Amino acid sequence: MTKRTRFAPSPTGYLHVGGARTALFSWLHARKHGGAFILRIEDTDLERSTPESVNAILEGMTWLGLEYDEGPFYQTERFDRYNEVIEELMEKGLAYRCSCSRERLDDLRETAMANKEKPRYDGHCRSLDISPDTPHVIRFLNPDDGVVVVDDMVRGRVSFSNAELDDLIIRRTDGSPTYNLTVVVDDSDMGITDVIRGDDHLNNTPRQINILKALDKEIPRYAHLPMILGDDGARLSKRHGAVSVMQYMEQGILPEALINYLVRLGWSHGDQEVFSQEELIQLFDVDDVNKSASSFNTEKLLWLNQHYIKEADSYHLAHLLSPHLGRLGIDPAEGPDIVKVVEAQKERAKTLVEMAEISEFIYRDFEEYDEKAAKKNLRPVVREPLEKMKEALQQLDNWEETTLHQCVEDVSASLELKMGKVAQPLRVAVVGRAASPGIDVTLALIGKDACLRRIDMALEFIRKREEQA
RNA sequence: GUCCCCAUCGUCUAGUCGGCCUAGGACACCGGGUUUUCAUCUCGGCAACAGGGGUUCGAAUCCCCUUGGGGACGCCA
Numbered sequence: 304m305t306k307r308t309r310f311a312p313s314p315t316g317y318l319h320v321g322g323a324r325t326a327l328f329s330w331l332h333a334r335k336h337g338g339a340f341i342l343r344i345e346d347t348d349l350e351r352s353t354p355e356s357v358n359a360i361l362e363g364m365t366w367l368g369l370e371y372d373e374g375p376f377y378q379t380e381r382f383d384r385y386n387e388v389i390e391e392l393m394e395k396g397l398a399y400r401c402s403c404s405r406e407r408l409d410d411l412r413e414t415a416m417a418n419k420e421k422p423r424y425d426g427h428c429r430s431l432d433i434s435p436d437t438p439h440v441i442r443f444l445n446p447d448d449g450v451v452v453v454d455d456m457v458r459g460r461v462s463f464s465n466a467e468l469d470d471l472i473i474r475r476t477d478g479s480p481t482y483n484l485t486v487v488v489d490d491s492d493m494g495i496t497d498v499i500r501g502d503d504h505l506n507n508t509p510r511q512i513n514i515l516k517a518l519d520k521e522i523p524r525y526a527h528l529p530m531i532l533g534d535d536g537a538r539l540s541k542r543h544g545a546v547s548v549m550q551y552m553e554q555g556i557l558p559e560a561l562i563n564y565l566v567r568l569g570w571s572h573g574d575q576e577v578f579s580q581e582e583l584i585q586l587f588d589v590d591d592v593n594k595s596a597s598s599f600n601t602e603k604l605l606w607l608n609q610h611y612i613k614e615a616d617s618y619h620l621a622h623l624l625s626p627h628l629g630r631l632g633i634d635p636a637e638g639p640d641i642v643k644v645v646e647a648q649k650e651r652a653k654t655l656v657e658m659a660e661i662s663e664f665i666y667r668d669f670e671e672y673d674e675k676a677a678k679k680n681l682r683p684v685v686r687e688p689l690e691k692m693k694e695a696l697q698q699l700d701n702w703e704e705t706t707l708h709q710c711v712e713d714v715s716a717s718l719e720l721k722m723g724k725v726a727q728p729l730r731v732a733v734v735g736r737a738a739s740p741g742i743d744v745t746l747a748l749i750g751k752d753a754c755l756r757r758i759d760m761a762l763e764f765i766r767k768r769e770e771q772a
Numbered sequence: 773g774u775c776c777c778c779a780u781c782g783u784c785u786a787g788u789c790g791g792c793c794u795a796g797g798a799c800a801c802c803g804g805g806u807u808u809u810c811a812u813c814u815c816g817g818c819a820a821c822a823g824g825g826g827u828u829c830g831a832a833u834c835c836c837c838u839u840g841g842g843g844a845c846g847c848c849a
């Protein structure tokens with residue numbers, strides 16, 4: 304049988320890394336087995352679901368490249384179907400009306416807790432035959448005894464005693480169906496064979512299996528994924544920086560880096576760290592997923608991101624870098640070929656944001672020198688090398704890397720100085736700080752006019768500094 | 773509180789149904805080399821089987837207990 308998996312987020316916020324990994328594993332499982340990956344929006348909570356959230360989730364999935372084969376299906380459009388199933392359950396005598404007040408329910412819970420017992424509904428309305436006209440909810444008649452076994456692909460066999468479960472509400476007073484009912488109906492109707500979801504749903508699984516059994520439906524295979532914790536080991540939340548997948552995009556993370564990072568959280572293939580999408584589809588197996596929760600480690604994400612930046616096609620990267628330059632108020636069109644910029648900076652940036660920042664000097668004069676760099680390199684002793692460089696550069700017609708390199712070398716030789724003694728002060732003069740690509744590449748990217756102008760600025764800086772001393 | 777789950781370096785993890793583990797790799801960190809700077813690359817170092825009982829000739833690997841962590845217990849999903 305072909306495998307069918309699904310990702311079923313509730314649109315009450317952004318797509319966060321936990322959800323993204325769940326979607327990723329589901330997607331990989333489907334792709335690996337040549338099956339279908341279905342997107343379903345669980346928006347039965349009318350209060351909290353928003354269209355903005357739906358868009359944010361769609362946007363995040365698109366960015367990550369997790370394309371779905373069917374959907375998105377919206378649960379709010381399937382209320383008739385849910386009611387049909389609820390009716391079926393009622394007719395079979397496997398569901399009943401309940402008119403217990405919230406106060407009574409609250410009391411029940413408190414009493415149970417006080418008695419050190421698990422809070423559960425006592426079945427008060429089971430045999431009361433409440434009139435359809437009085438306000439009521441509908442509860443599923445859960446079996447009283449026996450055991451439900453979940454044969455989970457990652458957790459193994461987990462069993463729950465029916466005595467621990469209670470008669471859950473499947474339809475609210477306002478007539479809307481609840482989660483445990485809709486999931487079961489949808490997974491069944493949509494032919495989902497493999498339910499891959501977060502760990503927090505493990506406790507719901509026996510309830511869902513009971514409903515499935517009552518409906519005489521096939522029970523899918525389950526895989527409950529461990530949680531992802533924040534950098535500090537606590538639960539991932541808004542307090543832990545970037546929660547939304549799209550925030551990573553804004554921070555200049557490549558989607559393939561995030562995917563690669565996420566897949567290694569809870570899954571591994573020997574000692575391999577870097578996986579292409581094709582490799583993942585081939586090698587991934589839910590059965591190999593870890594049982595324990597893992598902490599998100601931004602450092603490693605950054606390392607992977609740098610790796611992918613290094614490996615990426617420069618032309619492609621240029622496209623991605625452009626908006627980040629724009630955010631700094633830079634129009635890439637007003638500088639050298641942006642592909643050249645990318646090639647010069649590729650190995651020096653962990654993110655696209657960083658790449659944009661360290662490339663700023665190429666497009667405009669800097670406001671002030673990096674204090675340390677200036678202190679160390681813009682001293683009176685470098686006046687001569689800088690002046691000599693200025694003269695030599697002024698006379699240079701052919702402003703390109705090879706000739707620039709030769710030029711710096713010649714000046715160094717004529718002064719009997721090591722190349723670093725000339726190149727480094729020159730770098731600080733034209734870049735404003737101590738780090739940049741090779742001096743020849745740096746000069747080439749900045750351009751002749753700006754270079755000469757900045758050397759003058761540096762000479763002026765040295766002169767003033769001397770006066771003050 | 774009750775039920776369910778989890779437990780190897782700071783972090784992600786390897787560890788084929790016990791021996792090849794004086795526990796391997798990666799990130800981070802520290803040090804060396806390459807280099808005109810930074811970075812890349814490269815070499816090396818630091819660092820863990822939560823604790824206690826068993827089972828066994830032999831346990832990180834199996835069992836039990838303790839401890840710690842997480843999840844669930846909603847007319848949320």
